[in-house]
Amino acid sequence: MTMNREFLINSILAIALIAVPLIALGMDEPFIITLATKVAIFAMAGVGLNLVLGYGGLVSFGHAAFFGIGGYAAGILASHALNYEPIMESPFLIEGTTQMIVIWIVALIVSALVALVIGAITLRTSGVYFIMITLAFAQMIYYFAISWPAYGGEDGLSIYVRNGFPGINTLDPISFFALCAVMLAIAMVFSAVLIRSRFGLALQGARQNPQRMTAVGIAPFRIRLVAFVISAMITALAGALYADLNRFVSPTMLSWHMSGEIMVFVILGGVGRLFGPLAGAALYIILEHLLGGVWEFWQLPLGVLLLLVVLFARGGLVGVLAGERKHV
Amino acid sequence: MSDAILSLSDVTKQFGSLLASDSVTLDLRPGEIHALIGPNGAGKSTLIKQIAGEIKSDRGDIHFNGQNINALDAVARSRMGLARTFQVSSLMPEFSVLQNVMLARQSVSGKVFRFFKPVLGDKSLVEPAMAQLERVGLADRAQMRAADISHGERRQLEMAVALALEPKAFLLDEPMAGMGPEGSKRLTGFLDGLRGQAPILLVEHDMDAVFALADRISVLVYGRIIATGTVDEIRGNDDVKRAYLGEEA
Numbered sequence: 001m002t003m004n005r006e007f008l009i010n011s012i013l014a015i016a017l018i019a020v021p022l023i024a025l026g027m028d029e030p031f032i033i034t035l036a037t038k039v040a041i042f043a044m045a046g047v048g049l050n051l052v053l054g055y056g057g058l059v060s061f062g063h064a065a066f067f068g069i070g071g072y073a074a075g076i077l078a079s080h081a082l083n084y085e086p087i088m089e090s091p092f093l094i095e096g097t098t099q100m101i102v103i104w105i106v107a108l109i110v111s112a113l114v115a116l117v118i119g120a121i122t123l124r125t126s127g128v129y130f131i132m133i134t135l136a137f138a139q140m141i142y143y144f145a146i147s148w149p150a151y152g153g154e155d156g157l158s159i160y161v162r163n164g165f166p167g168i169n170t171l172d173p174i175s176f177f178a179l180c181a182v183m184l185a186i187a188m189v190f191s192a193v194l195i196r197s198r199f200g201l202a203l204q205g206a207r208q209n210p211q212r213m214t215a216v217g218i219a220p221f222r223i224r225l226v227a228f229v230i231s232a233m234i235t236a237l238a239g240a241l242y243a244d245l246n247r248f249v250s251p252t253m254l255s256w257h258m259s260g261e262i263m264v265f266v267i268l269g270g271v272g273r274l275f276g277p278l279a280g281a282a283l284y285i286i287l288e289h290l291l292g293g294v295w296e297f298w299q300l301p302l303g304v305l306l307l308l309v310v311l312f313a314r315g316g317l318v319g320v321l322a323g324e325r326k327h328v
Numbered sequence: 329m330s331d332a333i334l335s336l337s338d339v340t341k342q343f344g345s346l347l348a349s350d351s352v353t354l355d356l357r358p359g360e361i362h363a364l365i366g367p368n369g370a371g372k373s374t375l376i377k378q379i380a381g382e383i384k385s386d387r388g389d390i391h392f393n394g395q396n397i398n399a400l401d402a403v404a405r406s407r408m409g410l411a412r413t414f415q416v417s418s419l420m421p422e423f424s425v426l427q428n429v430m431l432a433r434q435s436v437s438g439k440v441f442r443f444f445k446p447v448l449g450d451k452s453l454v455e456p457a458m459a460q461l462e463r464v465g466l467a468d469r470a471q472m473r474a475a476d477i478s479h480g481e482r483r484q485l486e487m488a489v490a491l492a493l494e495p496k497a498f499l500l501d502e503p504m505a506g507m508g509p510e511g512s513k514r515l516t517g518f519l520d521g522l523r524g525q526a527p528i529l530l531v532e533h534d535m536d537a538v539f540a541l542a543d544r545i546s547v548l549v550y551g552r553i554i555a556t557g558t559v560d561e562i563r564g565n566d567d568v569k570r571a572y573l574g575e576e577a
Binding site: 193194196197198199200201202204205208209211212213214215216217218219223226 | 380382402403404406407411412414418419420421422423427430431432434435436439440441442443444445446447448450453489493
């Protein structure tokens with residue numbers, strides 16, 4: 001019965017995500033549509049992280065690196081295209097682009113390569129060391145972005161016109177929201193399929209008992225590395241959308257605060273639950289805008305809430321509402 | 329020696345000043361159950377870990393299936409057909425009983441990196457896994473979480489996972505540990521029939537089981553093998569009586 005209850009809660013979350021911006025459209029409140037878009041994008045970043053954090057048990061404190069890489073893919077490609085400056089002229093010509101599809105492909109490839117390198121090194125450690133080394137790598141990329149003047153350095157990079165998608169006016173808030181929501185849905189379906197596959201079984205096995213994995217002849221390291229790369233790619237895609245939402249990308253997207261925020265979405269919503277990141281991101285944005293408007297220290301109750309979740313409700317918001325403890 | 333499936337020669341491991349295994353020479357022949365006995369702290373589990381590849385030996389050679397496996401890690405050794413069970417059940421607590429066995433089948437199939445097909449609908453994994461659960465008598469527990477079954481059932485599940493690997497040799501580290509007399513008896517009967525499938529290196533404290541099952545026994549004391557022989561030879565060996573059996577009798 002608890003499974004059904006979680007299904008019900010998931011359905012409510014999905015319907016709310018779609019209904020709220022539609023109502024906002026009717027009431028002519030574009031700002032609320034933007035907030036809902038932000039929720040969808042943050043949830044997607046969380047879906048990426050949840051793959052390693054929730055299902056793989058790997059506490060990556062460096063996912064801002066991938067979120068930011070996605071953002072800079074959008075920013076850099078767009079700025080070259082808008083300034084009519086090719087990225088590279090020799091040995092062959094590479095030009096910028098304002099096409100989201102191309103930007104996403106670049107974001108996926110670059111984040112995968114970076115994750116492969118970071119993962120190959122960090123996944124040899126575990127526990128606190130893994131947390132600290134993923135953080136260190138993300139900070140390296142953050143400081144690199146700050147000190148690299150070509151793309152705005154500390155000031156960041158503006159995207160003057162939101163990048164385009166065939167058949168959609170991306171500048172129209174509800175259209176852009178729809179695009180982000182579809183991307184989130186794809187990421188969630190992909191994630192759901194993945195965790196039910198052979199690979200998913202192995203990934204969850206590696207979290208529960210690496211000793212047993214080794215004894216049955218499956219090396220946890222390779223499983224984790226592949227998961228880390230896939231996870232980074234999903235988060236990078238979210239980052240590309242986030243840069244387009246704000247039409248701006250800056251090193252803030254790469255900072256450890258961002259890594260922490262993505263982690264908060266996952267933990268608040270429910271670690272290792274498909275809809276956890278969506279619940280967490282929604283709650284975060286709602287708190288930020290309800291409390292943040294009236295009280296400067298709105299993060300204080302957020303901190304208390306997070307503490308309560310970690311201490312008493314490991315299943316997060318979804319877990320509490322579904323009344324089931326999945327993780328022991 | 330040449331027909332042994334698994335052979336150890338001069339295998340040594342030192343932890344600080346403690347010699348956990350001291351020039352151990354031992355072999356496991358086709359069709360036999362070779363029991364490894366010895367008092368607590370004799371280094372039996374350490375030796376199993378060295379054979380399984382979880383601990384690197386300081387010295388000596390381990391041959392398996394005619395190949396020197398010194399350089400291979402635990403994953404590679406498992407894939408070569410060396411299946412071990414753990415003294416303290418080592419399972420996936422959140423997985424169902426069936427999923428625990430399926431994971432082993434997945435490894436044998438060699439196809440772990442499959443991302444889209446739902447694993448629970450995969451007959452090529454489910455059916456052989458169920459077959460092993462039936463063999464150990466756990467088929468009716470297949471859908472329960474491994475964390476929720478009884479201690480004795482977890483021991484049975486350990487066996488099912490090892491069986492699912494279709495190994496060329498079993499390394500069983502106290503399979504009877506914590507089982508009631510009834511369970512021990514049943515497992516003894518089961519292991520008796522298993523030697524035809526693959527030889528077993530059996531670490532066990534239950535002497536009734538050891539004497540009933542073993543074709544040969546090696547006695548490990550302070551990391552050294554002080555005697556190897558048939559049940560009768562070991563029973564009649566004065567060193568063994570002094571060092572080990574005498575303490576319990």
